[in-house]
Amino acid sequence: MAGLYIHIPFCKQACYYCDFHFSTNQSQRRELIELIAREIALQRQYLNANPLDTIYWGGGTPSMLTAFELDLLVDAIHKNFSIVMHPEVTLEANPDDLSPEKLALLKTVGINRLSIGIQSFDDNILKFLNRAHRTSEAIQCIHQARKAGFDNISIDLIYSIPGQDDALLNKNLATALALNPEHISAYSLTVEEKTVFGRWASQGKLTAMAEDVSAQQFLLVMDTLGLHGYDHYEISNYCRPGFESKHNTSYWQQKPYLGVGPSAHSFDSVSRQCNVSNNYHYASALRENRLPFDREVLTPANKINEYIFTSLRTRPGCNLQHLKTTLKYDLIDQNRAYIEMLVESKHMELKDNSLVLTRSGKLLADQISSDLFVILEK
Ligand code: SF4
Structure with missing residues (x-):
């Protein structure tokens, strides 16, 4: 799908x-x-x-x-x-x-x-x-x-x-x-x-x-x-x-999608691409049957960070098993003390092997995600 x-x-x-x-x-x-x-x-x-x-x-x-x-x-x-x-x-x-x-x-x-x-x-x-x-x-x-x-x-x-x-x-x-x-x-x-x-x-x-x-x-x-x-x-x-x-x-959930029209984004599991955000340049390219997009191939770190960022914002939360089996990353191992602190301070809960933000944790969603990010290679 x-x-x-x-x-x-x-x-x-x-x-x-x-x-x-x-x-x-x-x-x-x-x-x-x-x-x-x-x-x-x-x-x-x-x-x-x-x-x-x-x-x-x-x-x-x-x-x-x-x-x-x-x-x-x-x-x-x-x-x-x-x-x-x-x-x-x-x-x-x-x-x-x-x-x-x-x-x-x-x-x-x-x-x-x-x-x-x-x-x-x-x-x-x-x-x-x-x-x-x-x-x-x-x-x-x-x-x-x-x-x-x-x-x-x-x-x-x-x-x-x-x-x-x-x-x-x-x-x-x-x-x-x-x-x-x-x-x-x-x-x-x-x-x-x-x-x-x-x-x-x-x-x-x-x-x-x-x-x-x-x-x-x-x-x-x-x-x-x-x-x-x-x-x-x-x-x-x-x-x-x-x-x-x-x-x-x-x-x-990182499912594939195609975006069409100026500025639209697409994702195919391997890369993200983004159409030019300009109607004139978009039209000039399409008139010549050219596709006006920039493409970024996602590194393993990109994929892990995107998953942490998006999943923590959702009700099911960040699934640790998915991170381990699909993205080969052990989030707990890498951030044990920080995650224990979040759980202790009731900003986060561990439910069904997923990390889920609580009411107060949702206020800090962006900060918590970025604290958990893998440092991107230069
Ligand atoms: S300008 Fe207003 S109507 Fe147009 S996209 Fe932005 S928010 Fe929507």
Whole structure:
């Protein structure tokens, strides 16, 4: 089994916090979509004939696509890959795109899971983030998606936003819970350098939330969603039982996937490759049937570190047997004193031969992973 990721690099407007690859210039959109279809054909061997069990339309804003553009890409996928009987097919959507007509169209092209970029249910915060939608559209689109027959809906929320205090975060969570989505992704706002927020921060116009306040908000989200029956199955992801994102889970389980479109990543167990993050250079290469990616062959240390980093963020944790048998690495032997200290201080537990972070350990996930990393050879 394998996954396919399709990156649609266009957005209506730039959210001030976003450092994903996208362009607000739509003038070359049709041609670029055609070139992504071409890339799909050129990459048909990448997955070694493994059938697709997950397809993920991300971006950018794939919910902007027209019927013609969606059909073009869906045709290319079906012509070049085999697909299992009941694949998970997710599309990232913005509320302002999800009219009843668009929802019906998405159903007809086989989308069976929506990941909706809500971010906040407060209009002032949405304006501050420069989102293109307002709260009323966010709530309405979920009701309309239900009417259109979508029974697997994920929503994205952001916490640690300057100006979004605990009371407002609680209100957002209550609104989210009342809508009963199957899945919630909750991300802490990070101020990235090459964004509007990054510029404001460097000019002293924006101060990121203090780390301890941000950590409290993480706990608030985790505890509230846990209390309402959501499984915290990955550090930023919560779901009703059985509604884990299969696509993202396969990333964390190091299963192979192909990413197409500018900036998309691919993984084939041996190497990772990353397409150029520039629509112009992407198009220039594809017009000449060239694939515009950089490839990195993973060393044993890369593989061990990637496994430690991703697995510690997940509910099952870091499986010591997998590390020993597949990656030939004895994590306990190499870090006995440190791991004993983490267990003693109740940041980590040993369950079924796996190291699992506790509630307090999740606050330190990045630090703990990097402390456990194998030093990379130069
Ligand atoms: S819509 Fe999504 S991808 Fe586009 S700018 Fe906003 S956050 Fe980034």
